[in-house]
Amino acid sequence: MSATAAETELSEDELAGLELVRETGGIHQSEFWKELDVSSRKGSRIVESLDEKGLVDREEAVYQGHNTYFIAPVARDLDFSLLMAGDMLSPFIGEEEIDPQSDAFSQWIMNLAYEE
Structure with a gap:
C-alpha cells in the first residue's frame, strides 16, 4: 500500500502511533499512549495530529x-485489486494457516498469469 501525502510528513512518533492503530484495528486512547510508551499528554497530541490529518477517527467512549x-x-482508497486474480479473491484472505502448495493457491496464481 502506498503512503499518502499526509503519511510522508509524519514524525517517528506519529508513524508508530498510526501503525499501532492499524495493527490493532482500533484502540482506546487510554491504552494507546501506554502501548507507545509515551506520556498521556504526548499520546493525546499524537492522536490529535493523526485525527487532524484524516488518518484516524477519534470517537468519545467509556x-x-x-x-x-x-x-x-x-x-480510504483501499486497493483490493492486489488481492484479486481475475474474479478470484486470494485464498489466503481469512485463512490462519497458509499452504502455498494448495490447489486454491495454484489456481489463483495461474489466474494472475492469464491477466497479462
Whole structure:
C-alpha cells in the first residue's frame, strides 16, 4: 500500500502511533499512549495530529469506567485489486494457516498469469 501525502510528513512518533492503530484495528486512547510508551499528554497530541490529518477517527467512549476516546484507522482508497486474480479473491484472505502448495493457491496464481 502506498503512503499518502499526509503519511510522508509524519514524525517517528506519529508513524508508530498510526501503525499501532492499524495493527490493532482500533484502540482506546487510554491504552494507546501506554502501548507507545509515551506520556498521556504526548499520546493525546499524537492522536490529535493523526485525527487532524484524516488518518484516524477519534470517537468519545467509556473504557473501564473512564471517559476516553476510541481511535480507529481510516479506511480510504483501499486497493483490493492486489488481492484479486481475475474474479478470484486470494485464498489466503481469512485463512490462519497458509499452504502455498494448495490447489486454491495454484489456481489463483495461474489466474494472475492469464491477466497479462
